[in-house]
Amino acid sequence: MLAKKKNKNKDTTTEKMTSLCYTTIMKTALIQQKYHGTKAQTLIETTRHIAAAAGEGAELVVLQELHQHEYFCQSEMTRYFDYARNFKADVDYWGKVAARHKVVLVTSLFEERAPGLYHNTAVVFDRDGSIAGKYRKMHIPDDPGFYEKFYFTPGDTGFEPLDTSVGRLGVMVCWDQWYPEAARIMALKGAEMLIYPTAIGWFDHESDGEKRRQWESWITIQRSHAIANGIPVLSCNRVGFEPDPGGALEGIHFWGSSFVCGAQGEMLTQADTESETILYADIDPDHTRQVRDIWPFLRDRRIEKYDCIGHRFCDSDPDTRTRPSV
Numbered sequence: 001m002l003a004k005k006k007n008k009n010k011d012t013t014t015e016k017m018t019s020l021c022y023t024t025i026m027k028t029a030l031i032q033q034k035y036h037g038t039k040a041q042t043l044i045e046t047t048r049h050i051a052a053a054a055g056e057g058a059e060l061v062v063l064q065e066l067h068q069h070e071y072f073c074q075s076e077m078t079r080y081f082d083y084a085r086n087f088k089a090d091v092d093y094w095g096k097v098a099a100r101h102k103v104v105l106v107t108s109l110f111e112e113r114a115p116g117l118y119h120n121t122a123v124v125f126d127r128d129g130s131i132a133g134k135y136r137k138m139h140i141p142d143d144p145g146f147y148e149k150f151y152f153t154p155g156d157t158g159f160e161p162l163d164t165s166v167g168r169l170g171v172m173v174c175w176d177q178w179y180p181e182a183a184r185i186m187a188l189k190g191a192e193m194l195i196y197p198t199a200i201g202w203f204d205h206e207s208d209g210e211k212r213r214q215w216e217s218w219i220t221i222q223r224s225h226a227i228a229n230g231i232p233v234l235s236c237n238r239v240g241f242e243p244d245p246g247g248a249l250e251g252i253h254f255w256g257s258s259f260v261c262g263a264q265g266e267m268l269t270q271a272d273t274e275s276e277t278i279l280y281a282d283i284d285p286d287h288t289r290q291v292r293d294i295w296p297f298l299r300d301r302r303i304e305k306y307d308c309i310g311h312r313f314c315d316s317d318p319d320t321r322t323r324p325s326v
Helices: 039-055 078-101 174-178 180-188 208-229 285-294
Strands: 003-005 026-032 060-063 104-114 117-125 131-136 162-164 167-171 193-198 233-237 239-242 252-255 259-261 267-270 277-283
Touching: 026 039, 026 233, 026 259, 039 060, 039 078, 039 277, 060 193, 060 233, 078 104, 078 117, 104 167, 104 193, 117 167, 131 162, 167 180, 174 193, 174 208, 180 193, 180 208, 193 208, 208 233, 208 259, 259 277, 267 277
Parallel strands: 003 277, 026 060, 060 104, 167 193, 193 233
Antiparallel strands: 026 277, 104 117, 117 131, 162 167, 233 259, 239 252, 259 267
16 A cells, blocks of 8 residues: 655745745655556556645655666666657656646656667656656666666766756756766756656665665765755655566665655655655755855855866876867
């Protein structure tokens, strides 16, 4: 049975800031779910959860990475490219869902851009069903059980926040969440929150200690983005065990644990590691402004000293320190 979690940390402050696009407390919903065996059944469940979230007053709904299908990147199989060929129909479907329930909807879809050219793409719909924008996943992993480089071309949209009726959203995808540079650029371009549709989990053969370290690292890096940039972070992960279709590995146990943290990294709400859940949190723009005022990290940046960050590694080899002129 689907669990329902609500944020208990709602601030009752009535004075609202005017510099952010969203100026009142906004209810958000993250839909953490498992794959239901087929795309058709999974869409039914996801759409039902969106309707339930809208009925609870959610204005912004976030779905997990590649939410229409199993996490197919556990193996390298060309048949899965067929999933991307329905990209236009998928966009049309989710636009209608957003319009029907009058929510801003963050989706994560497999996009065929051209034959042989595919992206892991977050498409964001405004509450009227129009496309607010899309983000193509920039950082692509290639690890055992996560063979994404076989499927996805690195994104070319850059780190550009998307303007919606509920604010300017810094949407990225999964592996992007490990890179502070990406979060910083989104914040410097005016993102009012960072959003990460995600698919991450454990291998069951790993020790309990290793599982704990991975899980804590995943949470810590994202909370640090909130702190360093003074904006909330919303991270929506899938849940449940999915076997490796190729049989090389036993499969992945996706650890759920979707969460929302505030601008100081404070945990507003978090799901467990096993349950399908609609996770609610209230985002207060006053709190974001107050944090930026008392922790002015952006003010104190020494931007004239950061040239090295544009290099692969800051060593003394002149060949690695020279970039071609444009």
